[in-house]
Amino acid sequence: MHSPQARPWLRFFLATGLPMPKFFSTRLYFIFTRCLAGAGLLALPLASMGQAGPAVRGTVADSAGVPVASATVTLHRAADSVAVKAEFTGAQGTYQLAAAPGGRYLVSAVQVGYQRRWSPAFELPAAGLALATLLLARSTSTALKEVSVTAARSLYEHRPDRTVLHVEDSPLAAGATTLDLLGRAPGVTVAANGNLGLRGRQGLLVVLDGKRLALTGDELADLLRALPAEQVGTIEVITNPPASYDAQGGAGVIAIHLRKDQRLGTNGSVNAAYGRGEFGKFVGGGALNHRAQKLNTFGNYTYADRHNFTRVDIERRFAPAGGPGSSSAQNNDLTNHLQSHTFKAGIDYNLSARTLVGVAASGLVSHLASTNQNQTALYDGAGALTRRYHATVGQDVRRPNTALNANLRHAFADSAGAATLSADADYARYDTRRRTDLATAYDQPSAPAAVLTGDQRNNLSLASFKADYARPLPHRMRLEAGAKATRVRSDNDVAFDRTENGMKARDAAISSTFRYDENVNAAYGILSRAGARTALQAGLRAEQTNTLGHSNGGTDDFERHYFQLFPSLSVEHTLSDRHALGLSLNRRIERPNYSQVNPLRVYIDPTSYGAGNPGLLPATSYNAELTHTFRQKFITSLGYSRTDWPILLQVQPAPDGNLLVVSRNVNLAVQHNYALTLTAPLTLAPWWTFYGNAVLYYARFVGGPAGGPPVNRRPALTFTGSNTFALPGGWSGELNANLETGETFGYERLKYRGQVGAGLQKTLWAKQATLRLNIADVFYTMPIRATQTYATFSETFYQRLDTRVGTLAFTYRFGSAKVAGARKRAAGAEEELRRAAGQ
Template sequence: MRFSLRFCLLFVVFLAGHRSVHAKNGPIVSGIVRAVEGTTIEFATIAIHRAADSVVVKTEFSDASGAFRFEQLPVGQYFISASQVGFDRVQTPPFSVSASDQKLPAIVLKPSSKTQLKEVTVQARKPLFEREVDRIVVNVDGSPLSAGATSLEVLSRSPGVTVDQNDNLALRGKQGVLVLIDGKRVPMTGAELGEMLRGLPANAIDKIELITNPPAKYDAAGSAGIIAIKLKKDSRQGTNGSITGSYGYGRYYKLTSGLSLNYRHKKLNIFGNYNYSDRNVFTQLTLHRRFYQNQQFIGSSDQENLGRTNYVSNTYRAGVDYSLNKRTLLGAVVSGLAMDAEARIPNVTQTFDEQGKLQSSYQSANRRNLSMPNVAANVNLKHSFDSTGKRELTADVDFAHYETHRRQNLETSFTLPLRPSTTLAGDLNGGLNIRSFKADYVHKLSDKARLEGGIKFSWVNSDNDVLFTNISEGQSVLDTGKSNHFQYDEKINAAYLNVSKTINKTSLQAGLRAEQTDVKGLQVIGNASFERYYFQLFPSVFIKQTLSKTHDLGVSLSRRIDRPTYNQLNPFRAYIDATTYFTGNPSLFPQTSYNFELTHTFKQKFITSVSYSRTDQPIIDVVQPAPEGNRQAVSTFQNLTRSDYYGFTLTLPVQPASWWTLDNNLVAYYQRFVGELAGTSLNSGRPAFTLNSTSTFTLGRGWTADLTGNYQSRQLYGFLDIRPLGQLNLGLQKTMWAKKGTLKLNVTDVLYTSPVNATSAYANYAEQFYQRQDTRIATASLTYRFGNDTLSPSRRRDGGAEDEKRRAGGA
C-alpha cells in the first residue's frame, strides 16, 4: 500500500482545522524573580528540590523578564532555591505539585551584605543525572569526567548504555538505538558511528537524553530507544563566548580544543563554534580460530594485531536566529564534521593442521586512511498564532551531504611456505545526500488536554564505488571479485497524530504514526537489484496513574522499526587483515518490535520498571566463515528469526551526606535469540545485568568531584558470548576566576579493567578474541568564559532530518 502525497496534504489540512499541541508530560511550575525594588532579575540560578531530602531535581535560569519554569515534574512536595551574584540566596517554603500547572508567588532577592570582592561559593550545580517522566538526562557539561573525552566515551559511561567491541550502541542491553544530535539523526551505526562520535569532543556537548519509549512525534526508528545528544548553546545577551583546551595521555596523547562565540541583540542572534581534536588510539586484538568439517576438527589459526590510529577532526556549527515579530522566529544553521583517520596495524598470523603442526606463517602491514567530511544545512520557522502560545506551527527544511573516502594498502609477506609478497590496494569513494521537510502543528485545548500532529518527507540517495587491485612482483591486476559499485535510493513519507489528556490523577497519551517507504538498490557489478515498498502503522500508548503522594504507576506500549543502515546494505569490502574482511548485506530486511514497559515511582526518586519487547527479524552483527573458504572469516550483518527481551530496571538515588550524592542504576535482563546461520540453529539466551554507580562530592571552595563505576556481567548476544568487564573513573573540578574559569582533572578506567574477551561458535567454526583499547587516560582541561553574563531564553530549534542521518552509514 502506498502512502500518497495527497493523503499527507489532507492530513495537514485536517490538523490545521483541529486543535493540536505537544503532549504534556506532567505539570508545570512557573514563577518570577524580582529584586527588593521590584525590578526583575535575569540569569538567576533557580533550583527545584525534593522536600523529602533536599536533592536538586532540576535547575534553570530566569530569562530577561525574570521568569522561570519547570516542566515534566512528578507530583509531590518540593521547594525552590534562587541565587544570583550580589544577592543573598533565598529558599521558598515547601509546596505541593499536583496534576495541574502551578504559578508560584514572586521570589524576592535581597542585595548581599557581603563584600563583592570575596569569592562567591554558593552555587547550584546541575545534578549529573536528572530523571524525567520519559527519559534520563545526563548533564555532560557539568561533569569533570567530560574533560578531554569523546562523545563515545561519555555515552559508554551513561546509565544503561553499553558499547561493544564493534562500537554498536545498546540501551538497557538492546541494540537498535536511534542517535540524534541536536534533533538530527546521525546517519551511521557500528564502526562508522563510533568513528564519527570519536571525532565529536565531549566539550561540545551540553547534555544527553536517554529515551527508552519515545512517543509518536519521533520517527518510528529505534526499537531500543533514542539517544539524543544536545550540543552547547549560549543564550547570554551581547557578545560572549568560551574557549577550552585539554590534554590527555594514555598509551598516546589526546589533544582537544574549542572556541564558542555568540552575539545576541534584540531580534538578532548570531552564533558559532569550532572544535579541533587530535587523538591517538592504541588497539590490541588477539584472535584464535578453530575450523571444522562434518563436525571434525581440521585446523586452527592464531592472529595478533597491534595498532595505532590517529583521529583528527574539525567540527563546526554556525547560524542565525531572527525574530520577525513577537510570534515568529526564523532561523538557519550550517554544521559540519571533517574527520580524518590514519591507522597502521601490523598483523602476525599462523595456521595449524588438526595435529597442531604449523602449516603457514605470514605477516601483514595494514595501512588505512579514512576521510569523512560532511556538511548539513537547516532552515527553520517557528510561529505562534496567539500571544498565549496555545497554537504553534514549526517547520524545518534540511539538507545534508556525507562523503566517505577510504584508502587501504594491505601488504602481506609469507615466511612459511616462502613465496613472493602480495599487496591488496583498495580505494572506496562514497557519497550520500539527504533532503527532508518536516512540519508540526500543536495546540493546547485546555489545561488538561492537548493534540499534536505533523508530517515529514525525506529523500535519500547513496552512491558507493570501490576498486581493489592485486599487486604482486610489480604487476597490478584489477580484482573484479572484490570491486563493487552500489547505488541506493529511499523515500519515506510519514504523518502522526498524538493526543493527551489528564483526568483527575490519570494522565493519558495515545499516538499513531504512519510511514510509507519506497526503496531501490542496485549492485552495478552483476546487475543485481532489489525494490521494496511497504506501508506500516506505529501506535503508542502511555498511561500514568498517581496512586498516592508517594506512589506513581505508568504503562507504555509502542511498535517501532529499524531499517538497515545504508552501509549495512552496501556489499563493499574493507579488509581487516589477510583473512578477515567486512562487507554489507543487500539482503537485509528491517526489524520491527513491540515494546511494553510498566514503571513504578516511589517518592519521586526511586524508580522500578519491568519491560518486554519482541523483535521480528532482528539484525545482528556476526563473524562467520567466508564463502571463499580457505580459512577466511567475514564480518557482516544478518537477520535472525526472532528475539525476546525481558528487562528489569532499578534506579536508586541516595544522599548519604549533604556533600555526597550517590546515584545507582541497575539493569537486569534476559534476551533470547531464535534463528539459523552458517548451518547452525540458535535458540538460546542468558541472564545478564549492568550496574552504574556515580558519586558526586561537593568539597567546598569551588571544588567538586565525581567517582563513577560500571560493571557489565557475562552476556550472550546472538552467537556472541561476552565475558564480564567494567570500569572505574575519577574526576575533579575547580571553579575559579569569578566563575569564568573551570579546571577539570580526571583519570578514566583507573584499574584498566575494560578489555573485551568473547567467543562465537557455529557448527563449522569457532572464534575467541581478546580486544584492548587505550582506555586508561589522565586528562587536564581548562575552560574560560568571557563576555556578558546576562541570559536570554534561547529559541533555537532542532531540525527534521533526524531519522535518515543515522542510517547513512554502517559498521
C-alpha cells in the same frame, strides 16, 4: 458546525494536508488527513465546554516575587485533599479554577525545582474568590521530573520516558569523546565493533541536534569518536520515544544536543585539554555568541588530535562437518592518529515577537591514519603448523561531513501555551575516502609477497523537510501533529588491485559499485492530557518507505516498498504522595541502512573483512514497559519487547574459503527481550549525592540462518553509579563506576568488563574559568573478551584500547553573564519559540 475554538486548527490541518510533496503516497495522504480530522472531531466537544460556576483566582510567584509560569495549580476538597481539577499558570503566573459554590477547598501549587505550596482552607462564595499570592520556595529534594545528583545542577535528570545527561557539568567530560560519554550513560553499552546497545538491545536511532545520523556500526562509532565532548551540552537516552520521533530504532533513541550559549550580549569561551594514556590526546577550541533583542549569531570550532592503539588477539577454529578441521592464531597491533575539525555557525532572527527564523551550517571533518602489524599462524586438525605470515595493513580514511539547516518557528498568540508551528529543512552530506594497503609476507612456507590495494569512495547525502504543529486544548489537553519527508542516497565505488610477482592487476571479483536510495514519508498525530493525578498521551505515526539497491552487474539488486503504522500510548497515574504507576506501549522499526546492505568489502586484516547483506529485511518490534515510582524518585521498571526479523552481526567463514572470515548482518526470526531497571538517586550528605542505575536483562532468539539460531542464553546486568561532591573553595568532584557482567547476545558471548573514572573541578575568577582534572578507566578494566560461535566455526578475541587516560583541561568564559531566559518580562510567545526550537 465546528465550535469557534476548534475551527481554526481543524482548518489548518486539513489545509496543510493538501500541498504535501508529490512523492507522498495517496494512501498516506488519505489516512492521515482523516486521522487528524478525527482527532479534531474528538476535541470538538471538549473545546465547546466552558467553565461553569464561580472561580478561584490567584497568582503563583517565587520567593522574590517573580511570577512562575506553567506551574501546576490544583484545587482540592478541604475535607480529604482529593483533587477536583487542575490548571497551568499563564505567563504572568495567574490561574483561574471554576468550582461549585458553597464548598470548602484548598489550592496547591508546584513547579519543577520548587516545593509544593498550599493555601489555607476556604469556602467558595457565589461571586468567586481571589486568593493571596502563593510564594514557592526552592526545593532541596529530588523531584520526579528532575533527579538532582549535584548540589548545584543535576548531572542526571530522569523524566518519564528518558534520562538526560548534562554533559557540560561533568568533570569526567573534559577531553573525552562523545563515544566515551555514551559508554558511561545508564543502560548504554558499546560493543567491540562500535554498535550501541540499550538495556540489552541493539538498533538505536541516533540524532544530533534533532537531525538523524544515517550511520551505524564502525562508521557511527568513528563519527562519535571524532566529536569531542566539549561540543556536547546534553545527551538524552529515550527508552519510550513519542510519535514525533522517527519510528527508526527498535531499542530507542539517543539524542545528542550540542552546546548553545543563552547569554545576552556578546560572549564566548575558549577551552583546551590534554590527555595522556600510552599516547597523547589534545582537544582545543572556542565559541563566540552575540544575542540581542532580535538577532542571535553564534559559532564554535573544536580541533582534536588523538593518538590511540588497538591490540587484538584472535583465535579461530574451523571444523567443517566430516573434515579434520583447522585453526588459526593471530595478533594485531594497530596504532592510529585521528585529527578532527568540528564547527558550527548560524543566525537566528526574530521577525516579530512571535516569529523566529534561522539558518545554520555545521561540519565534522576527520582524518584517520592507521597502521596494523599482523602476525598469523595456521594449524591443521592435529595442531601442526601449516603456514605463518605477517602483514602490514595501512589505512587512510578521510571523512568530510557537512550539514545545512533552515528553520522557522511561529507562535500564534502572545501568551505562554500558545499554538506553535515549526518547520525545518535539512541537508547533510557524509563522504568517506578510504585508502587501504595490505602487504603480506609469507614466512613458512616461503612464498612471494602479495599486496592488496583498495580505493573506496562513498558519498552519502541526506535531505529532509519536516513541519510540526502544537496546540493546547481546553481541560489540560494538547494536540501535536506533523509531517516529514526524508531522502537518503549512497553512492559507493570500490576498486581493489593485487600485486603479485611484481605484476599489478585489478581484482574484478571484489571491485564493484553499489548505489542505495531510501525515501521515507511520514506523518504523525499526538493527543495528550495532563490531569491532576493521571497523564495520558496517545500517538500514531505512519511511515511509507521506498528503498532501492543497485550493484554493478545487478546480482545484488533489490527494491522494496512498504507502508506501516506505529501507534504509541503512555499513561502515568499518581496513586498517592508516595506511589505512582506508568505504562507505555509502542511499535517501532529498524530499517537496514546503506552500510548494512552494501555488499562491497572493507578489509580489516589478511583473513578478515566486513560486507553488507543486500537480503536484509527490516525488523519491527512491539515494546511494553511498566514503571513504579516511590517517593517521587526511586524508580522500578519492567519491560518486554518482541522483535520480528531482528538484525544482528554474525561472524562466519567467507564463501570464497581460504580460511577467510566475513562479518555481516543477518536476520533471525524472533527476539524476545526482558528488562528490569532500577534507578535510585540518593542524597548521602549535604555535599554528597549519588545516582545509581541497574539494568537486568535477558534476550532469547528464535530461528535463524541455515547454521541455526543462537543457543547460548543467560541474563546480564549493567550498573552505573555516579557520585558527585560539592567541596569547599569552589571545588567539586565526580566518581563514576560502570559494570557490565558477562552477556550473551546472538552468536556472541562477552565476559564482564567495566571502568572507574574520577574527576576534580575548580572554578576560578568569579566562575569565569574552570580547571578540570580526570582519570578514565583507572584500573584498566575496559578490555573486551568475547567468543563468536556459529555452526562449526568459533572465534575468540581479546581487544585492548588506550582507555586509561589522565586529562587536564581549562575553560575560560568571557562576556555577559546574563541569561536570556532570566528576563522577567519575557513574553509567553518568546518562551514558546525557544521551546519549539529545542533551546
